[in-house]
Amino acid sequence: MAAATKKSKLEKSIVIFIMVVGGILVSIPFIWMISSSFKPESEVLAIPPTIIPDNPTIENYIQLFTNMNFAVYLRNTLIIVLFSFLGLLFNAMAGYGFAKYDFRGREKIFYIVLATMMIPGQVTMIPVYLLLNYMGLTNTMTGIVLPGLAVAFSIFLFRQFMTTIPDDLIEAARLDGAGEFYIFFRLVVPIAKPIFAVQGILTFIAGWNSFLWPLIIANDESLYTLSVGLSLLQGQYANNFALQMAGAAFMVVPIIIIFAFFQKYIVEGFTMSGLK
Known part of the structure; x- marks a missing residue:
C-alpha cells in the first residue's frame, strides 16, 4: 500500500512538472508580446534581450x-x-x-x-x-x-x-x-x-x-x-x-x-x- 501511494505521488509530481514546464513554454510568446509593448523601439531588438523593460513607456499605445x-x-x-x-x-x-x-x-x-x-x-x-x-x-x-x-x-x-x-x-x-x-x-x-x-x-x-x-x-x-x-x-x-x-x-x-x-x-x- 505504501509503495502504491509513493508511486502515485511520484506520477502526480511528474505530471505537474510537465504541465508547469509546458505552460511556461506556451506563455513565453505572450509574455514577450506584453513586455515588448511597453518598450521603446530601440529596446525591443536589444542584445541581450530584456523581459522586463529597462525604460517602460506607454508611448506605443498612445x-x-x-x-x-x-x-x-x-x-x-x-x-x-x-x-x-x-x-x-x-x-x-x-x-x-x-x-x-x-x-x-x-x-x-x-x-x-x-x-x-x-x-x-x-x-x-x-x-x-x-x-x-x-x-x-x-x-x-x-x-x-x-x-x-x-x-x-x-x-x-x-x-x-x-x-x-x-x-x-x-x-x-x-x-x-x-x-x-x-x-x-x-x-x-x-x-x-x-x-x-x-x-x-x-x-x-x-x-x-x-x-x-x-x-x-x-x-x-x-x-x-x-x-x-x-x-x-x-x-x-x-x-x-x-x-x-x-x-x-x-x-x-x-x-x-x-x-x-x-x-x-x-x-x-x-x-x-x-x-x-
Whole structure:
C-alpha cells in the first residue's frame, strides 16, 4: 500500500512538472508580446534581450490611437460585437422554435441549417457579397454585421439545449395564460443561462476577431475593425516591432481576460448541449 501511494505521488509530481514546464513554454510568446509593448523601439531588438523593460513607456499605445485611428477601429469592432449579441438572441429564438414548436417541414429545415455548417465560410462569401452589392450594402456597417446575425452552429447548440426543457413546464405556463414571448424571456431564457453564457463568450471572441469579412466588404478605412487595423499596422510600421506588439496586445488581452474568467462556462455549455 505504501509503495502504491509513493508511486502515485511520484506520477502526480511528474505530471505537474510537465504541465508547469509546458505552460511556461506556451506563455513565453505572450509574455514577450506584453513586455515588448511597453518598450521603446530601440529596446525591443536589444542584445541581450530584456523581459522586463529597462525604460517602460506607454508611448506605443498612445501612438495606436493618435497615428493609427485605433479608436475608430475599436468603435467599429464594438458595434459588430453588439449586433452579434443581437444575432445571438435571434439564434436562441430559432433554436427554441426548432426544439419546442411542431410545424410542417421542421426537421427538413433543421437539416438544411445543419448542412450549412459543413460548408466553409469562404465558399459563401462571394454569393453573400453579390447579394449585398445588389442591395447596395457594400462598404456599409449594415453589410458587415448583417451576415453574422444568423449562425447555424449557434442555432444548433440552442436547439440541443432547449430540447432538454420539459414540455410540461411550457404547457403549464400557457395554461396560466402566459404569451409566447413571456414564456421565452421569463421562463426559457433563465433556464438556458449556461448555453447563453457559452454562446456569449464565443460570440464575443468571433466579433472581436472579425477580420476577413470586414476586409472584403469595406474599402473605407472608417469601417475597418481592430484586426484589419492590426494588419495595416504590420504593413505601415513593419520595422516598428514595439508598436506592433502594442497592437497585438491590445487585441489579445481582452480575449484572454474574458476566457480566463468564463472558461468553465464553455465546458459546461458544450456538455449540457450534448456535445462530447
